[in-house]
Amino acid sequence: MISNDYYSQENQGPYSFFELKDFALESGDTIADLRIAYSTHGTLNEAKDNVILFPHMFSGTSKSLEAYVGEGKALDPTQYFIIFPNQIGNGVSTSPHNTEDASISMGNFPQVTIGDDVRAQHALLTEQFGITEIQLVLGWSMGAQQTYEWAVRYPDMVKRAAPIGGTAKTSDHNAIMVEGLIGALRTAVNFNDGHYDCCEDLDQALCHLAVLFASIGVSREFYAKEHWREAGFETLESFLVDFWKAWFRPMDPNALVVMLDKWQHADVSKHADGDLAAALGRIKAVVHNMPFEQDMMFTNDECRQDSNMMARCEHKPIPSTWGHFAMFGVFPQDFAHIDNQLKTLLAIPA
Amino acid sequence: MISNDYYSQENQGPYSFFELKDFALESGDTIADLRIAYSTHGTLNEAKDNVILFPHMFSGTSKSLEAYVGEGKALDPTQYFIIFPNQIGNGVSTSPHNTEDASISMGNFPQVTIGDDVRAQHALLTEQFGITEIQLVLGWSMGAQQTYEWAVRYPDMVKRAAPIGGTAKTSDHNAIMVEGLIGALRTAVNFNDGHYDCCEDLDQALCHLAVLFASIGVSREFYAKEHWREAGFETLESFLVDFWKAWFRPMDPNALVVMLDKWQHADVSKHADGDLAAALGRIKAVVHNMPFEQDMMFTNDECRQDSNMMARCEHKPIPSTWGHFAMFGVFPQDFAHIDNQLKTLLAIPA
Numbered sequence: 173m174i175s176n177d178y179y180s181q182e183n184q185g186p187y188s189f190f191e192l193k194d195f196a197l198e199s200g201d202t203i204a205d206l207r208i209a210y211s212t213h214g215t216l217n218e219a220k221d222n223v224i225l226f227p228h229m230f231s232g233t234s235k236s237l238e239a240y241v242g243e244g245k246a247l248d249p250t251q252y253f254i255i256f257p258n259q260i261g262n263g264v265s266t267s268p269h270n271t272e273d274a275s276i277s278m279g280n281f282p283q284v285t286i287g288d289d290v291r292a293q294h295a296l297l298t299e300q301f302g303i304t305e306i307q308l309v310l311g312w313s314m315g316a317q318q319t320y321e322w323a324v325r326y327p328d329m330v331k332r333a334a335p336i337g338g339t340a341k342t343s344d345h346n347a348i349m350v351e352g353l354i355g356a357l358r359t360a361v362n363f364n365d366g367h368y369d370c371c372e373d374l375d376q377a378l379c380h381l382a383v384l385f386a387s388i389g390v391s392r393e394f395y396a397k398e399h400w401r402e403a404g405f406e407t408l409e410s411f412l413v414d415f416w417k418a419w420f421r422p423m424d425p426n427a428l429v430v431m432l433d434k435w436q437h438a439d440v441s442k443h444a445d446g447d448l449a450a451a452l453g454r455i456k457a458v459v460h461n462m463p464f465e466q467d468m469m470f471t472n473d474e475c476r477q478d479s480n481m482m483a484r485c486e487h488k489p490i491p492s493t494w495g496h497f498a499m500f501g502v503f504p505q506d507f508a509h510i511d512n513q514l515k516t517l518l519a520i521p522a
Numbered sequence: 523m524i525s526n527d528y529y530s531q532e533n534q535g536p537y538s539f540f541e542l543k544d545f546a547l548e549s550g551d552t553i554a555d556l557r558i559a560y561s562t563h564g565t566l567n568e569a570k571d572n573v574i575l576f577p578h579m580f581s582g583t584s585k586s587l588e589a590y591v592g593e594g595k596a597l598d599p600t601q602y603f604i605i606f607p608n609q610i611g612n613g614v615s616t617s618p619h620n621t622e623d624a625s626i627s628m629g630n631f632p633q634v635t636i637g638d639d640v641r642a643q644h645a646l647l648t649e650q651f652g653i654t655e656i657q658l659v660l661g662w663s664m665g666a667q668q669t670y671e672w673a674v675r676y677p678d679m680v681k682r683a684a685p686i687g688g689t690a691k692t693s694d695h696n697a698i699m700v701e702g703l704i705g706a707l708r709t710a711v712n713f714n715d716g717h718y719d720c721c722e723d724l725d726q727a728l729c730h731l732a733v734l735f736a737s738i739g740v741s742r743e744f745y746a747k748e749h750w751r752e753a754g755f756e757t758l759e760s761f762l763v764d765f766w767k768a769w770f771r772p773m774d775p776n777a778l779v780v781m782l783d784k785w786q787h788a789d790v791s792k793h794a795d796g797d798l799a800a801a802l803g804r805i806k807a808v809v810h811n812m813p814f815e816q817d818m819m820f821t822n823d824e825c826r827q828d829s830n831m832m833a834r835c836e837h838k839p840i841p842s843t844w845g846h847f848a849m850f851g852v853f854p855q856d857f858a859h860i861d862n863q864l865k866t867l868l869a870i871p872a
């Protein structure tokens with residue numbers, strides 16, 4: 173175990189834990205004591221039919237996108253019961269750095285899949301809360317991957333789905349990009365196959381990862397027009413240091429590798445013997461597929477292919493020079509655009 | 523010094539050396555004994571007016587693009603005297619791993635610029651061969667950066683120029699991308715600020731760099747349509763291992779860092795107090811600017827901005843799913859397209 177205050181209740185909470193015994197992973201491995209951390213907003217109504225589920229993106233936690241919750245916003249806690257689950261291995265739920273189980277500690281952590289996360293979240297919703305239908309599952313990037321997994325795996329439960337900046341199956345190109353991101357940590361000084369002494373020893377590697385994200389996470393136009401100024405940074409160097417590097421430096425490298433590996437292998441076509449169209453054909457939800465127009469990680473064109481395979485889907489690209497990271501909502505107009513799209517979706521009878 | 527047979531006469535030659543004493547770099551440092559390796563094809567005519575200069579790209583040598591030379595091709599050695607210079611620090615010319623001068627050996631190698639390379643090449647052409655005009659300077663990627671530097675620095679000498687897949691000034695976005703590539707080596711196990719014991723110790727880092735190139739060097743469409751099959755690879759894994767990793771693994775990491783640093787700082791606007799339009803306005807050559815349509819490293823749009831600032835320039839994008847790496851000419855149609863473009867340019871009276 174390694175102490176890392178970044179993932180504490182103080183910094184990422186308040187969150188609660190849901191416990192699963194002997195949780196069988198798709199890899200064949202088992203986690204004896206799996207704890208899924210989660211936060212909720214609003215109140216579950218008596219009919220238990222006011223639920224919104226919002227899984228998080230790579231490098232995120234249940235707290236990352238809480239700004240989308242608020243009275244008058246689409247995710248209105250006076251109306252909905254909103255659940256933010258933490259991914260397995262994200263640093264808050266059971267993770268390489270925080271488990272006392274030596275068999276899964278640090279570099280011994282097993283491979284986890286998007287399917288594992290969604291099954292654990294399903295147990296949380298059904299066993300802890302008795303929920304049988306979800307008004308909206310939404311998520312950004314890896315959150316979109318979990319959204320697709322939910323809609324395909326539990327089609328009768330998901331009424332509406334909003335995958336944002338993500339695909340139902342990681343493309344070959346995207347998988348190679350992720351391999352490059354994983355390499356930033358695995359090949360670094362001191363990583364030692366995940367058995368490092370402390371996170372500080374991986375500071376250079378985390379900064380390297382941050383630079384890779386800076387180069388593919390935001391559009392070329394963003395840099396050409398120096399939109400980092402509008403984001404409140406006085407210099408490009410400050411944008412790199414105080415935005416990108418500041419984001420990744422406090423994190424646990426193993427947690428990032430666990431998530432990257434899930435991202436790389438995301439594929440709902442597994443539910444239909446590799447036939448992606450057939451898998452997406454299982455979806456009963458109304459879907460608003462919301463890619464980012466200038467996204468270099470999950471391109472608009474790729475996302476459109478998913479849209480074309482879903483029966484009740486509208487393709488709704490988000491215009492922003494932030495590209496893949498428009499979801500952070502740094503620009504108020506991006507936040508407003510996404511919030512409005514979600515309001516539109518929630519108003520559609522499902 | 524480290525022995526690395528990859529850069530030997532047997533593997534990269536035949537090449538000759540041109541020696542420069544006390545070569546002053548733009549950084550203020552001096553290289554006491556600079557040797558520029560170069561190869562030539564064809565014969566310099568009596569008027570010394572049949573010269574083509576072809577500087578190489580990142581990770582290249584004088585041998586990398588020799589396939590473009592041949593009877594009946596644009597670069598016809600029965601007609602032209604074609605010179606391929608090796609960059610300073612590329613592993614063949616004076617470089618971190620091959621110098622006996624401890625003050626510049628390994629991690630002590632000074633910062634070198636595109637301007638340094640072009641001044642050294644100018645000395646080679648004028649002092650060694652008495653050349654005063656060049657029919658065509660062409661180059662791909664970092665070769666394009668050197669092409670721009672030549673056309674701006676020596677406008678009376680360069681009659682035609684073909685920058686291929688490169689810009690006159692590295693954009694902020696491109697510079698961040700390069701920072702990510704440098705990070706693959708600098709943050710790696712065993713790199714030790716360039717003072718490593720042997721290249722084999724950096725094998726993981728070189729493979730990481732290769733994966734980063736695989737993710738940005740070729741277009742998404744290339745992967746989506748599995749064009750690696752047409753390139754002769756049976757699996758995607760084989761394309762990664764036998765093309766990308768095989769390319770980088772024999773190389774010297776310090777040589778790659780020296781070149782990446784030059785790439786990152788390339789900027790002809792230095793010749794006009796930071797005014798790029800004024801710098802490009804100095805060019806007297808007929809220019810065919812040849813970006814790759816699907817290039818993610820130097821985009822067609824960025825290159826078009828350069829084209830718009832040159833008086834005698836035609837903008838001639840190259841269509842290929844290989845994106846930035848179409849210049850390798852793996853697909854015969856790409857090679858033929860580029861060769862034809864060069865013939866067209868050489869036929870224009872300059």
